[in-house]
Amino acid sequence: MDSPQIMILTVLVGTVALFLWGRWRHDMVAMASLLVCVVLGLVPTDAAFVGFGHPAVITVACILILSSALQQSGAVDTLTRTVLPQSAGPFITLAALSLLAALLSAFMNNVGALALLMPVALQIANKQGVPPGKILMPLAFGSILGGMTTLIGTPPNLIVSGFRAGLTGDGFSMFDYSPVGLAIALSGLAFVIIFGRFLVPARERAGAEGFETGSYLTEARITEGSKSVGMLLRDLNTELEKSDAQVIGLIRHERRIPAPSPYRELHQNDILLIEAEPESLASVLSALDLTLEAEWRSAEAERKAQEALEAQKEAQKEAQKEAKKEPGKETAKAQKANNAEKKVDLPDDVKADSKSTAKTDRKNDGSDQDAEHKKALQSDDVSLIEVVVLPNAAFIGRSAADIRIRSRFGINLLALSRQGQRSMTRLRTMKMQAGDVLLMQGSPAAIGEFGSRMGCAPLAERSLHLADKSQAFRASAIMGIAILLAAFGILPAAISFALGVLAAMLLGVVSPRTLYDAVDWPVVVLLAALIPVANAMESTGSADLIARFLLETIAQGNAVIAVGLILVVTMTLSDFMNNAATAAVMCPIAIGSAAQLGASSDPFLMAVAIGASCAFLTPIGHQNNTLILGPGGFRFGDYWKLGLPIEFIVVAVGVPMLLWVWPL
Known part of the structure; x- marks a missing residue:
């Protein structure tokens, strides 16, 4: 290995290690990796930020905006209520939800699709007395499987298409992913629908009100006159046990006491950190005469703001009296009035609330107190x-x-x-x-x-967002036309969806003011930063070096085994790091492997696209897995029980389909 290869491999190892560590955001790690490559001379300075203009990055941003338009216009809500059965058993409901999630994810951001369907799933789980996780995990996995079926279904597909365009001058088209992706998605969905309810752990007792989110951590203050004043912590915990709650911490004078002695006497204004179930919070507070800290702070902010206002008014009256006697003293009194509200000894955020309230009071001549927020x-x-x-x-x-x-x-x-x-x-x-x-x-x-x-x-059933049916129709039509333009090769995907965004703005489907709120900027930065790094792997020959090592030591020069190996390695990485980052790292290695074997690069690149989309073993592998972690009451080790069989299905179905649809 020469020096550039050693340096880029060191950067690559460090980048992957930071991705797996998870302490820093993925976009921060990717940008750091890019800048290190620039400093080391591995990426030319004039090419450092070319990734921000890459077609894949532009397409991802545009797809997110158009997906948001479908959500906000109510088009997806309408489809959901039309397609989902209103009165069906758990099996039919689960099948309908999972299939709908897969369908939506093929043409819009899969995180958005899950976020829209999750409240519906929770409501159905509550009605049918099913633990919410039994529906949420199949729903999340269905949305992931659906994303691999089209070019725009998930960012890794766009990244893979970009690498193919750089290699051959022509990227993958809209439905090039469909033959292999559909075979895997349908096989995976069938397994999820039939066996999912048996393999997903039940983290909530059936028939419980609402859904289980685990114990809450709640702050409660012992206020003046509370029966808890003077109690020993041991006695208070005895009372809490009746409501299946416990004190896990104490805050006194803004100082945390993590494991307070059970014989510690409780004082007024002590703050208890209580672990309790959602349903028992009210009984816990009423039984011990406690006040939620958030409510106390709200009341205290309003009281202090009112005191400041009254003090200021009093000071102004005194200033007016003094002005009649000695006009020169008016300024001093006025200054005193202006400083009255600053004598409030509260934490910074409560002071901010107090100032906000007092400011509104002065503007309204004392008639309204923080009108909008107080009213709320x-x-x-x-x-x-x-x-x-x-x-x-x-x-x-x-x-x-x-x-x-x-x-x-x-x-x-x-x-x-x-x-x-x-x-x-x-x-x-x-x-x-x-x-x-x-x-x-x-x-x-x-x-x-x-x-x-x-x-x-x-996490509740939401009212229909459809304020104007014409908006939903426009949003659907714009997305459909953009897809058709890209699918038939009339326009490149980036241009097609960019035109869709412009049309959505001109027709009022997307507000220009909120346009950029829909873009997942960390993903955009991640992609734009890693594309030059991936190019450096190719230009230094490091990708060929890694490919040669994998082929010689494991695949033994067998192209079929090599395709399966690329799929398994990509899928394994995707379980622990961002799928877009996984695709960007693995694409140069896949291209290098194909070159070493003298085979077509298409099956290798498609293996990367599939593997990067299949993260089913951990809650951190895919955003949708993270999203259901709390509402489903899941633990880190709950995912592999359903996810591991699905990954076996992906390999068993994916490798033969890849070799059949994309011959070596």
């Missing part, structure tokens, strides 16, 4: 709604305090459920992760606005 919180329409944090949501890595959830949206975060983990972090400062289930308090409209802006999906 005190309205008779206040609800408790559970939402799940979607993959790549704007909320990920941020806390309720970071985004000022109350002052911006008029809602409270009451509790959080995170499967398999217990955190001692304060609820308001806890950094969100994909799959977290949040219990929100506020008006449905306010929570809906929060969800759409911050990337959270409600």
Whole structure:
């Protein structure tokens, strides 16, 4: 190996290791990998950012926008209610849901398809007394299987097509993936529908109200006059056990006590970190005379804001009196009035709420207090709604305090459920992760606005979004025309779907103001950064080096075994790292393997496309697996029980189909 090969392989190993570690976001790792390659001279400086103009990247962004248009217009909601049986048994319902998820995922973003169908699935599970995970996992796997059947079904297919275009001058067309993809998808769906209910662990007792999200971590404050003041923690825990709850932490004077002594006496303003089931929260709070921390902070913010306002008014009156006697002192009194509200000794986020309230009070001459948000919180329409944090949501890595959830949206975060983990972090400062289930308090409209802006999906049946049937028709027609233009080769896919986005904007289907909110920017950056790195693997001969090693040591020069090997290696990597990143890493190796064997590159590239889409063993392999983790009550090790047989089916069906449809 020469120096460039050693350097690019070192970068590749480091990149894959960071992807598997998962501490940093995939787009950060990809960009770091690109910049290291530029610094080392492996990627020319003038070619560092050519990936951002790559057709695959443009197509992915456009597909996400058009998918969002289908969702927001209500077109998918209409299809869902038309296709799904209203009164059928668990087997028929599961089959219909899984097939619909696969169909939608073939032509739109599969995360969006799952997010739309998940509330329907949860409602059906509740009606039929079935643990939600029994429906959610087959639904998620069905959406993943459906994505491999078309060019636009999943980003790896677009990436593979881009590498083929770079090699031969012509990428794969819209339905080139369909013969192999459909055979695998139908085989996998048949297995999921028939055997899924037996292999998916039941994480909730049948017949339970609602759905199981695991225990919530909730903060409750001991307020003045509470019966809990003076109690020993041991006695309080005895009372909590009656509601199947427990105290797992104590916060006193903003200092966390992770494992408090059972003989510690409780004081006023102590904050208890309580682990409880959703259904028992109310009884826990009422039995011990506790107050939810979020509600206390809301009330305290309003009280302090009112005090500040009254103090300011009093100071202004004094200033006016002094002005009549000694006009020169008016400025000092006025300054005192302006500073009155600054004497509030509260945490930063509560101060922000107080300032927001006081500011609105002054503007309205004291007649309304923080009109919109107070109305939202005190309205008779206040609800408790559970939402799940979607993959790549704007909320990920941020806390309720970071985004000022109350002052911006008029809602409270009451509790959080995170499967398999217990955190001692304060609820308001806890950094969100994909799959977290949040219990929100506020008006449905306010929570809906929060969800759409911050990337959270409600875990309840939603009302139909269809405000105008013509909008749904336009969105469907635009997507259909764009697909036809790309499918028949009239226009390249990137141009076809870009025209679709422009048409959607001109016809008012997509608001220009919210256009870019629909784009999954971390995925776009990931793809754009890794494309030059993959090109460096080819130009340095490193891809051929890896391919030669795999062929000589494992495949023994057998092309059939080599295709199967590429499929298995890609599928294994995809179970632990982002599927788009997996495709970008494996495509040069697949091309190198074909060149070493003197075979066509098409079956090898198609093996990469299939393998990158088949992540069924872990909750981190695919975004849809992460999305059902909390609502299904799953654990990390629950996925392989259904996922491993599906991966065997993928290999058993995929390899013969690849060799038949795409001969060596």
